[in-house]
Amino acid sequence: AQKVTQAQTEISVVEKEDVTLDCVYETRDTTYYLFWYKQPPSGELVFLIRRNSFDEQNEISGRYSWNFQKSTSSFNFTITASQVVDSAVYFCALSAYTGRRALTFGSGTRLQVQP
Amino acid sequence: DARVTQTPRHKVTEMGQEVTMRCQPILGHNTVFWYRQTMMQGLELLAYFRNRAPLDDSGMPKDRFSAEMPDATLATLKIQPSEPRDSAVYFCASGLVRLAGTNNEQFFGPGTRLTVL
Numbered sequence: 001a002q003k004v005t006q007a008q009t010e011i012s013v014v015e016k017e018d019v020t021l022d023c024v025y026e027t028r029d030t031t032y033y034l035f036w037y038k039q040p041p042s043g044e045l046v047f048l049i050r051r052n053s054f055d056e057q058n059e060i061s062g063r064y065s066w067n068f069q070k071s072t073s074s075f076n077f078t079i080t081a082s083q084v085v086d087s088a089v090y091f092c093a094l095s096a097y098t099g100r101r102a103l104t105f106g107s108g109t110r111l112q113v114q115p
Numbered sequence: 116d117a118r119v120t121q122t123p124r125h126k127v128t129e130m131g132q133e134v135t136m137r138c139q140p141i142l143g144h145n146t147v148f149w150y151r152q153t154m155m156q157g158l159e160l161l162a163y164f165r166n167r168a169p170l171d172d173s174g175m176p177k178d179r180f181s182a183e184m185p186d187a188t189l190a191t192l193k194i195q196p197s198e199p200r201d202s203a204v205y206f207c208a209s210g211l212v213r214l215a216g217t218n219n220e221q222f223f224g225p226g227t228r229l230t231v232l
Binding site: 035037043044045046047050091100101102103104105106107108 | 146148150157158159160163170171204206208210212220221222223224225226228
């Protein structure tokens, strides 16, 4: 069975602070995918990143970076110099690499960036 | 700009009524997923299809929910009869899934917010 844990229910920061959202997962699969999605107040789910389990290279995209550590089953997401527009709920998710591709989501972390 | 579309965006109905939600996946995508989001359960899978064939509907209450893909451009989720506990946001997502990895992004529609009174 797959499980994704986002222990941080809510985080509040002041604009320009860096913030890291934690994600820990459990799976019996040897290969799998990890994802982050953003859900702004408008409600849609916006795809941010997909990572294959055999690629442990960290990734940076603008102010966003992701740290994947297979040894600790973690896939953390850092926003550098946060902005008010980053305020949203962020979901970490996991899927199989083959076969069943449905996403197993964490419970989400609500990020509030104060001006 | 290819997007998943869902109709209706909002639906308010009374207990016992039939509800039908529709989804148009991104053209060319071969996999469609239905998820439900509630405060208590978070985001959970209801059903999914690949090449229009149902692969997994284990998350769906079988006695009242049904999901179909009449053609490659339309997926439907039906609740009959609806109950207040069905109140939630229902998301459709589509993706292009190939064998053995390579590419598994799922792109979500805007959701249907269902309220059953």
